[in-house]
Amino acid sequence: MLFDDSNPVAFHDQPITQLLVKVAARCNIDYSYCYWFRDAAVYDKPKLMSTGVLHQLLQRIEEHVARYSLVDFPIVLHGGEPLLWGVENFHRFAEGCERISSRTGCDIPIAVTTNGVLIDDQWLDCFETRNISVAISLDGPAHIHDLHRRTFQGTGTHAAVERAARMLVSRDICVSALAVCNPAYPPEQYVAFFTACGIANYDIMIPDATVDEKPASIASFYNGLFDLWLTANRTAPTANIRIVSDMITALLGNNSPTEGVGHKPIELCTVMTDGTVEAHDVLRIAGDGFTRTRFNIFDHAIDEVRNEPRWKAARDASINLCEKCRQCKFMNACGGGYLPHRFSKANGYDNPSVYCDDLYSMFENMQSVLESHLYVSKPGGERVNVREALTRA
Template sequence: MSADLAAPAAFQDQPISQLLVKVATRCNIDCSYCYWFRDAAVYDKPKLMSAGVLQQLLRRIEEHVSRYDLVAFPIVLHGGEPLLWGVENFHRFAEACEAISSRTGCTIPIAVTTNGVLIDAAWLNCFETHDIAVAISLDGPAHIHDIHRRTFQGTGTHAAVERAARLLVGRDIAVTALAVCNPAYPPTHYVDFFAGCGITSYDIMIPDATVDEKPPSIAAFYNGLFELWMAANRSRPAVSIRTISDMVAALLGNNSPTEGVGHKPVELCTVMTDGTIEAHDVLRIAGDGFTKTTFNIFDHLIDDVRNEPRWKAARDASINLCEKCRQCRFMNACGGGYLPHRFSRANGYDNPSVYCDDLYAMFENMQAVLERQLYVRRPDGERLSLRDALASH
């Protein structure tokens, strides 16, 4: 099977199709690997989004969806820790988006990414009432989670976060868990833990690192995780592990919704607590002020950011791959890997991912397994493995 099944069509300019809204720039816990605080410029921003900025943001959202006649416009509330913004502000924001939807016909799905520590009955009611999807940061079992995700006093946060996750699962709320891979531990530790919590949708994300760093190898971990995903999905209910399912989809020639998988432009727009507009927030791992622009929601429309030089540079870098990537047989499926992982001080984004060798090994393993596991049926009814079917042509 060729991993290069279908080259992407020419990348067309299109309006911003989703927003990442930073409603808080501070956090209530101290995660050692957090990309957000690698950039000291976050401390120059207001701690919380004000009522004035919120009202202007809502005006811009309605202008944007009306101007481009959008059918849907997803918004993710983010931080820091977004629940520091307060439950009343969440109600206010969700009700305003519901009103915009009724006036424009555009669906505005709202999601939040939270560490979960503050979740209580009031938050559960808010999420359930407004159909707010929740991604909770939970690095699997306590012995892995508490290595990096600790309080400012140095104590682990796992007990509080696991409690929040179980409360969410028990309500009518769309829940996804977000873990960061620690390759020192086998993937079964994560998979068994999430199964025990009743969480069937989660991701185990590749740790953030630039080319100037030397992160440990991840290929063995993800190859093992792929085997577990295959086994889990032979039964019901099915388990969704985002990184794995998106890599498989990309190998089969389908578009992946994940920014770090597939050859496609990264066109995220981030609105900060003061109303300034930036590119993808994870690009902060490149250093201080690296995402800063001169645009804001008071002087500019949301889609104006597409003309901002630093935003355009990040967008262009996401699809203009280095020479090694352009020659790779997994180029379309991989897309060069996650954009922040391609950054170096010397060459900017003109590098293979710091995880290039691992990604190649992961895609190679997946392709070999899929060739054995997927079948096609000939017109005469004969059933062949995909590998045999391709070999016969």
């Protein structure tokens, strides 16, 4: 077996190493499959983060990075639609982080995930000046994107978002695109669109669903996407598709940089607009205030969230896999799939992913292809294909 996924991994506690900051709890478009509004509890939060919460957050960030002597502390500004917070607040937050970095020596990279509709020259100047990375939500070509991302008047948003994406690419800004897979359409349409826009870094994410739902199969789409990626990058790297690179990284026995792939703890925490702190915000696809806590940055230091029951339950669930996952040869590479996709009302997170069969097919196909393309050097300089070497053995 090329990739040994049979050995359990030991996980150790560590301080919180990144933050997701909800600076806006509302959106400016009608995004029909957004996990955020599956939970009506979000409407109980202030629409925007106040100046008081912002100042307290900066204080807690400095305390945290100083206490643990962190080398870096990535922060993602999120929503709702985070640009509703306003460009001046982005400048204030970035300036605060720059001052913290100068005093502590900790690098605090800032990123934002946005639907792009509000982007104009003022926003471009802010992103460029403050070195803010931008992930723009763009579901590929118009006929796919506009199915689910529309204005509240019912018109498509694709033209505005594509325009914003091209503006971002034209500036000195680190840009990536986030699409959600619609398996009714071939992956070629996504790849061709992002290539035409000049976007070299993007992800085509698995649609959010719980075990209680019946989403469409995705294996054929992602196996086709992997084939496209492999063909395009055969001679020289031309595109980085995050889900593909993450799965390859995990199959080769390394830690995937994102939480949806690989057997590792999810230790992200989310700061809400009112300063309360929750576990990973996407877990709210379970609905009904499922992620709500009483923990907040006014009464608690950031790392104290590790003792908050709901945060701890989500963290533990991310590594305590169900029996079927523990017996799977792809356990370490897959990690049971994305934690929200394991949830059911009956068993909580103690389930295989709702996409379990698809994920198995995707990893098996990828492993087979990688084995046929990898070679080992033998004594005397002979290069032998890995699959052939395993057959000989």
